Every structure is written in structure tokens, then in C-alpha cells.
Amino acid sequence: MFRIALFAVLGPMLWGTTYAVFTEFLPTTHPFFTGVIRALPAGLLLLALNPVIPKPGVLMRYAVLAVFNIAVFFSMLFVAAGRVPGGLAATLGAVQPLVVVGLVALIGRHAPHPVQVAAGIAGVAGVGLMVFSPSATLDMIGVMAALGGAVSMGVGTVLIDRWGRAGKPLEMVTWQMIFGGLILAPVAWLKEGLPPAPDLMAVAGYGWLIFFGTAFGYYAWNRGVTKLGPSAAYLALASPVTATLIGTLVMDERFGLAQWAGILLVLGAIITGVSVRRRRLAAIETVPTGAA
Known part of the structure; x- marks a missing residue:
């Protein structure tokens, strides 16, 4: 189990490098185009490794998931990355588990645990400290993009939970990447046009995002x-932690005391909210099948 967790955490750690790679190596004036390049080649690569074409009904669901989890999320992520320090952008985006808890409660499937409600309030307070700190001079478009990406990903997560995993996880990721890239392509073309010709650093940055980050x-x-099941949600915290460490140690990003407090408050809220959800799911899973 430890080996599985160690392998799984590589995903969020690699995602945490996205902000630095984008701002240091790629044209920040083309966030939508970067989303296309990140998603579509990665999806085609995975399709070559696992050439499976699902049934039309399943493909339609993957296309809807691609809108929220890839097209909107990737575009908002890169908009935020170009305007907000990477550590803050990653932490703002990490409120997604709290968004999921709220959406599930909103559609009436499960009433939130009081601790989850408290965690949600703490998370909002943490975001407020990060964004509205007196020492912060943040681009609000970037802040809203980071939060918008979290909401979009939260909607996609709830849809996956409602529909179930119609196919294998690799298949679902493959087709979401392909559809997401195809959806973003015309948007990138109309809004941004082609980016400048990539130099060697940009080629390396795109390659990192395609092969490793995606x-x-x-x-x-x-x-x-x-x-691992629901317990894997804890591992996602490696993304904002990685982005914050890179920003602080490598990119000389400086945060005020209130912003550090906000980061810790958001991470603490996510750990608390997700752990309560995990215990509740574990309790449900232990109910004998004949009890229904």
C-alpha cells in the first residue's frame, strides 16, 4: 500500500511544477494554447498505449467531463498561473475538495457533517487571508481564475461520482484529454492565435507538461x-505544497505572514474535510450488502 501511495503522489507533485514551468519557460500570453498542448498530445499518447474506443454513450459522458475537468480547468489554471504566484494559485485551486462537499450537499445527496461545514468556513477564511492580506497585491483576475478552475473541477468530480466510472481510469483520462484539447483548440485560435515560435526552453517546457505533468x-x-480509494485525496495536497516550495526556494516568491496563515488554514481545512468524508465513506462501505 505504501508503494502505491508513493507512486500515486508523484501525480500531484508533478502538477505542482506546472506553475513554475509555465511562467518560466512558456508564453504566458497564451494560456489557452498551452492548455491545448498539454491535453491533446497527452491524450493521443495515452490512446496509442491503450487503443480503446468506448461506446458512443460513454464517449458523450467523457466529453461532458472533459469540459469541466480539462477544457475549463486547464484554461483557468494557466490564466491563474500567469497572474498569481504559483504557491497561492495552487492553494486557491486546492479548495476543490471543499467545493465537492458543498455541491454534494446542494444537490441533496448527503448532508454535510458539521465538521465539514466548519472546515468549509475555515477554508473560505484562509482564502480571504491569502487574497485580501494588506501585504498582498494580487491580480484579481488570476485569483478568480484559480477559484473558477477549482469550481469547474469540483463539478466534474461530482459528475464522475454520479455517473460512476464507465470504463477503466486510464481510458477515462485518455478521452477527457482528447476531448478537452479539441474543445480548447478553437478557443485558443480565436482568442490568442498562434504563440511565438518556441525556443529550446519552450520545447522542454511543453515536453515536461505533456509527458510528465499530464x-x-x-x-x-x-x-x-x-x-487507495477516498484516502488518495490526502495525496492531492502535494500539489500546492510543491508549488509553494518551488515558488519560495527557486523563484524567490515572498509571502506575508497573513498569506502563510491563509495557506496553512486552507490546507488544514482540506485535510479535515476530506478525512471526515473518508470516515463516512468507510462506514458506508462496511455495511453488509444484505442490509439494503
């Missing part, structure tokens, strides 16, 4: 989720 990262994550 194809391998998402494979490692989905393989871990299928083995």
Missing part, C-alpha cells in the same frame, strides 16, 4: 485512486 502524472494519480 500523461504520466494523471496515469499515476488515477492508478493510485483505483487502489
Whole structure:
């Protein structure tokens, strides 16, 4: 189990490098195009490794999931990465588990545990500390993009939970990447046009995102989720932690005391909220099948 967790955590750790790679090596004026390049080649690569074409009904569901989990999420992620320090952008995006808890409660499937409600309030307070700190001079478009990406990913997660995994995780990731890239392509063309010709650093940056940050990262994550179940949610915290460490140690990003407090408060809220959800799911899973 430890080996599986160690392999799975590589996904979020690689995602945490996305912010630095984008801002240091790629044209930040083309966030939508970067989303296309990240998603579509990775999806085609995974399809070559696992050439499976699902039934039309399943493909339609993958296309809807691709809108929320890839097209909107990737575009918002890169918009945020170009405007907000990577550590803060990653932490703002990490409120997604709290979004999921709220959405599930909103559609009436499960009432949230009081601790989850408290965790949600703490998470909102943490975001407020990060964004509205007196020492913060943040681009609000970037902040809203990071939060918008978290909401979009939260909607996609709830849809996966409602529909179930119609196919294997690798298949689902593959077709979401392909559809997501195809959806983003015309948007990128109309809004941004072609980016400048890539130099060697940009080629290396695109290659890192495609092969490691997306194809391998998402494979490692989905393989871990299928083995570990809900407990894998804890591992996702490696993404904001990695982004914050890179920003602080390598990119000389400086946060005020209130922003550090906000980061810790958000991470603590996520750990608390997800752990309560995990215990509740574990309790449900232990009910004998004949009890229904």
C-alpha cells in the first residue's frame, strides 16, 4: 500500500511544477494554447498505449467531463498561473475538495457533517487571508481564475461520482484529454492565435507538461485512486505544497505572514474535510450488502 501511495503522489507533485514551468519557460500570453498542448498530445499518447474506443454513450459522458475537468480547468489554471504566484494559485485551486462537499450537499445527496461545514468556513477564511492580506497585491483576475478552475473541477468530480466510472481510469483520462484539447483548440485560435515560435526552453517546457505533468502524472494519480480509494485525496495536497516550495526556494516568491496563515488554514481545512468524508465513506462501505 505504501508503494502505491508513493507512486500515486508523484501525480500531484508533478502538477505542482506546472506553475513554475509555465511562467518560466512558456508564453504566458497564451494560456489557452498551452492548455491545448498539454491535453491533446497527452491524450493521443495515452490512446496509442491503450487503443480503446468506448461506446458512443460513454464517449458523450467523457466529453461532458472533459469540459469541466480539462477544457475549463486547464484554461483557468494557466490564466491563474500567469497572474498569481504559483504557491497561492495552487492553494486557491486546492479548495476543490471543499467545493465537492458543498455541491454534494446542494444537490441533496448527503448532508454535510458539521465538521465539514466548519472546515468549509475555515477554508473560505484562509482564502480571504491569502487574497485580501494588506501585504498582498494580487491580480484579481488570476485569483478568480484559480477559484473558477477549482469550481469547474469540483463539478466534474461530482459528475464522475454520479455517473460512476464507465470504463477503466486510464481510458477515462485518455478521452477527457482528447476531448478537452479539441474543445480548447478553437478557443485558443480565436482568442490568442498562434504563440511565438518556441525556443529550446519552450520545447522542454511543453515536453515536461505533456509527458510528465499530464500523461504520466494523471496515469499515476488515477492508478493510485483505483487502489487507495477516498484516502488518495490526502495525496492531492502535494500539489500546492510543491508549488509553494518551488515558488519560495527557486523563484524567490515572498509571502506575508497573513498569506502563510491563509495557506496553512486552507490546507488544514482540506485535510479535515476530506478525512471526515473518508470516515463516512468507510462506514458506508462496511455495511453488509444484505442490509439494503
